[in-house]
Amino acid sequence: MKVIGLTGGIGSGKTTVAKLFQELHIPTYIADTEAKEIMNTSEKLKEKIIKNFGENSYKNRKLNREYLANIVFNDKNKLELLNSIVHPEVFKHFEMFKENNRLKDYIIYENAILFENGSDKLCDKIIVVTAPLENRIERVIKRDKSTKEEVLARIDKQLPDEIKIEKADYVIENKTESELKLKVLKIHNELLNN
Template sequence: MKIVGLTGGIGSGKTTVAKLFAEFNNVAVYIADVEAKKLMNSSAVIKEKVELEFGKESYKNNELDRTYISNIVFKDKSKLQVLNKIVHPEVRKHFQDFIKKQTNKAFIIYEAAILFESKSNLLCDFIITVYVDLETKIERVISRDNTTKIEVLNRMKNQLNDTPKILQSNYVIFNKNIQETKLQVEKIHNILTEKA
C-alpha cells in the first residue's frame, strides 16, 4: 500500500486538494488534524497526559478546551512541541489501523499540516505539497477563521516555511485556481495509480 503525504502551509488549500483526491474510488484519505481532534476527546491516554502537562482545566465536560490550549501553545513553541509529542504517537497508531482497512485502494493520502515537523514524512512513499502565495494564504485564513492578519502570521510561525517542504516533495500543486488545481490532482492521481 502506497502512502502519499499531502501537506502545505496554513491557507494553502490542503483540505480542498484532499477532497479532490477523495473523489477517486481507488484513493483513501486520512486527515491527520481531524483525527487528532477526535482522538484528543476520545483517547484516555491523551487526556491523562494533557491534563498532567497543562492542568485539569484542559478539559471541560470531557471535551478538550481548545481556546485554553490554543492560548498556551500558540504563544509558546516549546508547549506546542509538548502537545505534539503527546498527540502524534496516538495519531500514528490510529493511522496504522486505518491502513489495514484500505485493502482495495491504490494509495492512501495522509494529509497533515505538520508532515515534516512531526516526522510523518518518513511514513510516506511520495509527498505532495500544496502551494499558494503568502497574500492569498492570509486572505483565505482571515475569511475562513474570522481572524486577524497578526493571528494568522503567528500561526504561520509554528509551521515550516514552504521552501524546504517543496524541496522534499515529489509533486507540488499550485492552488490558486480551482479548475487548474483539479487538473493537477487528476494528473498526479494518474501517475500515482500507475506507480501503485
C-alpha cells in the first residue's frame, strides 16, 4: 500500500481534490479534520492545550479555534508549541488509519503543512494542488469570512508553491472542476498501474 501525500496552499482546492479521490473509493486521511477531532476528544491533549494556552482554549468543552488561531498565527513560537503537542497524537492516529487500510492499493494523506512538519517523509508520492492567487484569496474569504489581509498573512506563513512544486511527483493546477476531475482520474490510474 502506497501513501500519497496531498498538499497545497490555503485556498488551493486540496480538500476538493481529496473529495474526488474519496469518490473513487480511495481511503483519505484529512490531517486537519482529524487533528481538530482529536483536540476535541482527547482529554490528555485538552489538558496540555489548556496548560499552555489558557482556559479560553476551550469553550463549552469544545476547542475555541478562533481564540487559538489568534494566538498561534501571530506568534511562530506558539504555533510550534501547539504543533509539538498535537502532531504526535495525529501521527499515532494516522498510523492506525494506515494499518486499517493496508490492503488497499494506495491511500491519500491530505496535509496542508506536509513539507513544513516533515510528513512528506511518510509518503511514497506527493501531489501538490495549486491555484491562481486571486482565486485562493477569494475562496478563503468566502469560506472563513476573513479579510484579504488575513488571508495574505496566512499565505505568507506557508511554504511558497514553487518549493512545493519542486518536491512534487504530481502537480494539479486547479482551474475548472471538470479539468480537476480529469487530472485526478489520470493520477488515480497511474497510481493503480505503477
